[in-house]
Amino acid sequence: MSKQILILPGDGIGPEIMAEAVKVLELANDKYQLDFQLSYDELGGAAVDKYGVPLADETLERARAADAILLGAVGGPKWDTIDPAIRPERGLLKIRSQLGLFGNLRPALLYPQLAEASSLKPEIVAGLDILIVRELTGGIYFGQPRESKVLDSGERMAFDTLPYSESEIRRIAKVGFDMARVRGKKLCSVDKANVLASSQLWRAVVEEVGKDYPDVALSHMYVDNAAMQLVRAPKQFDVIVTDNMFGDILSDEASMLTGSIGMLPSASLDSNNKGMYEPCHGSAPDIAGQGIANPLATILSVSMMLRYSFNQSVAADAIEQAVSNVLDLGLRTGDIWSEGCQKTDTRAMGDAVVAALA
Ligand code: NAD
Ligand code: IPM
Ligand code: MN
Numbered sequence: 001m002s003k004q005i006l007i008l009p010g011d012g013i014g015p016e017i018m019a020e021a022v023k024v025l026e027l028a029n030d031k032y033q034l035d036f037q038l039s040y041d042e043l044g045g046a047a048v049d050k051y052g053v054p055l056a057d058e059t060l061e062r063a064r065a066a067d068a069i070l071l072g073a074v075g076g077p078k079w080d081t082i083d084p085a086i087r088p089e090r091g092l093l094k095i096r097s098q099l100g101l102f103g104n105l106r107p108a109l110l111y112p113q114l115a116e117a118s119s120l121k122p123e124i125v126a127g128l129d130i131l132i133v134r135e136l137t138g139g140i141y142f143g144q145p146r147e148s149k150v151l152d153s154g155e156r157m158a159f160d161t162l163p164y165s166e167s168e169i170r171r172i173a174k175v176g177f178d179m180a181r182v183r184g185k186k187l188c189s190v191d192k193a194n195v196l197a198s199s200q201l202w203r204a205v206v207e208e209v210g211k212d213y214p215d216v217a218l219s220h221m222y223v224d225n226a227a228m229q230l231v232r233a234p235k236q237f238d239v240i241v242t243d244n245m246f247g248d249i250l251s252d253e254a255s256m257l258t259g260s261i262g263m264l265p266s267a268s269l270d271s272n273n274k275g276m277y278e279p280c281h282g283s284a285p286d287i288a289g290q291g292i293a294n295p296l297a298t299i300l301s302v303s304m305m306l307r308y309s310f311n312q313s314v315a316a317d318a319i320e321q322a323v324s325n326v327l328d329l330g331l332r333t334g335d336i337w338s339e340g341c342q343k344t345d346t347r348a349m350g351d352a353v354v355a356a357l358a
Contacts, residue, residue, distance in 0.1 A: 002035040003310065006066035008043040008059075011079075011088060012283025013293035013346075014072025020295035020350025021070065024319060025302045027354055032315040034306075039066075043095065044074025044088030044283075054091025060098055063276075068309040069095075071278035072298065076285045097137045099276065101268035102168070103175040104136040104247065105304070106280055108254035108264060113327035116338035117259030120231060125257050130237045131179055132254060134247025135172040136268055138164055139198070141244045164198045164243065169205040171271070176206075176241030177213040184238035186217045190226045190246055202243065223250070230254055251280050260335040262294025265301035267308050275309045277301040291345050294333040296323055299353055322356035 005025070009018040022038065029036045041059045042050050051059070054074070063069050074088040084090075095101075110118060110128040118125045143161030150156050173189070180187040189206045191199035203220055210218040221229065223246045229236060230250065234257050242250065255264040264280040279297030287293055300323060307316035331352050332341040344352070 002037045003067040004065065005036050005038050005305075006062055006069045007038055007040045008063075008069060008071045009040070009046070010043055010072040010074040010283060011045040011076045012073060012285050012288035014044075014046075014074065014283055016288070016291060016346050017279065017293050017295040017298040018070070018072040020346060020353070021298040021302050023350050023354050024299050024322075024357060025070070027357055028302070028306065028315050028319060031357070032312060032318075034310065034312060034315065043071065043091050045076050045079040046074075047091055048079055048082065048086055048088060053086055054088045055094045060095065063095055063099060068274070068305050069276040070298075070302065070305060071276055073279065073281060073283040075283050076288070093141060095276065096268055097142060099274070100137065100270040101274075101276055102135060102137040102271075103172060103269040104134040105175075105179070105267045105269070105308075106132040106134060106247070106251040106254075106264060107266075107304075108132065108251070108258050110258045111263075111324060111327050113324070114259035114263070114336055117332070117336040119256045120234070125234060128234055128257055129183075130234065130254055130257075131183065131239045132247055132251045133172065133176040133179060133239060133241040134251060135164075135168065135241075135243050136247075137244075138168045139244035162196065162198045162243075162245075164202060166201065166205055169202050170209055173206045173209040173241060175269075176239055177209060177216050177218075180216045180239040181213065185215060186219070186238035187213075188219045188221055188226070188237055188240050190221050190223050190240055190242035190250065192223050192246075193220070194222055198243075206241070226250060227253060230257070255280060260294060262297050262333065262335045263300070265297050265299075265304050267301070267304040269308060273308055275305065277305040277309075291347060292334055293346050294335050295346050295350050296333075296353075299323060299350070318357060319353075322353050325356040326352040 009015040115122040140162040148158035193199040255261040261281040303319040306312040
């Protein structure tokens with residue numbers, strides 16, 4: 001039976017990078033006889049414009065019915081001042097939460113060809129291969145109560161809540177340990193247990209889960225130190241497991257070690273490996289419409305989709321190899337350009353990956 005892939009290009013550079021990723025996906029579909037059927041819908045600002053909400057019920061139903069979802073990026077200045085309840089980002093949070101996509105895998109892998117594009121010295125990043133496992137449907141992003149109000153004094157105040165239950169921590173910890181087990185067998189759990197109650201529970205539960213993984217070396221690190229260690233000596237890390245907000249921040253930080261946020265793909269998985277695949281970056285309003293965004297994070301997200309949702313590791317490997325071959329040719333979008341390389345644009349980069357895959 002054919003597999004249904006729902007494509008959500010989103011906003012800003014979303015449609016530009018998605019056009020290239022779809023070319024790669026369609027070629028892989030033909031070449032490896034994957035029997036995928038692609039359909040399209042809107043999420044984020046584009047959905048606000050079309051449906052009046054950032055995630056329409058019918059879109060959510062299509063996403064539920066799909067075997068996998070590929071997302072570009074959402075958000076932009078056009079919608080920054082609308083009612084916060086229908087901001088584009090709310091649509092993204094809702095689809096993650098409604099589909100139970102709690103396990104977010106963000107691999108920060110340095111292609112050796114991009115050592116010069118990294119913001120760190122080549123010797124510090126050479127061979128870098130980190131996987132950040134970010135909890136994606138809990139914590140401060142979703143905690144209740146949350147409120148903005150005006151106090152009797154007339155002063156405005158607002159607050160958020162950072163809750164984690166034992167079961168939420170346990171299931172993401174397992175993802176972290178399972179990933180570490182098939183990689184370098186090292187798991188670093190990042191928290192703020194010296195201050196936060198939720199982090200104290202986090203640390204205790206991760207320790208307990210670790211008892212079932214005697215083959216994985218578990219360590220704990222405070223998030224402030226982790227942010228520093230990531231730029232001091234990033235290769236000490238194999239798998240990092242952390243909460244929703246810390247994972248958001250640390251993955252953007254880690255992306256620069258690989259040359260650019262435009263290189264970081266992600267997989268957001270439920271407990272059955274149904275997934276939504278998306279670059280870690282946003283809609284990049286500052287370069288949207290110029291055709292210069294790096295499509296590789298989205299193309300590599302296609303590779304993750306083939307690997308995690310469809311067990312097509314041969315096709316997934318081939319896409320990664322095609323990306324590597326294109327980098328060998330010296331083609332670079334502006335974000336990963338360095339001396340001696342050829343500057344190219346979004347479409348030419350996508351075409352080059354297609355040619356390499358063909
Ligand atoms: P951003 O990731 O969109 O951009 C940060 C910087 O990185 C910008 O200078 C941008 O030009 C650059 N950049 C990002 N992706 C790039 C690419 N593929 N190629 C080249 N350069 C790239 O983050 P931001 O500016 O903080 O946020 C912009 C909007 O995107 C906001 O509305 C935000 O909420 C949204 N956002 C969405 C997602 C998502 O949909 N998953 C993720 C992050 C931010
Ligand atoms: C990401 C983004 C989102 C997040 C925003 C747009 C809600 O930054 O996917 O990393 O914080 O999760
Ligand atoms: Mn982010």
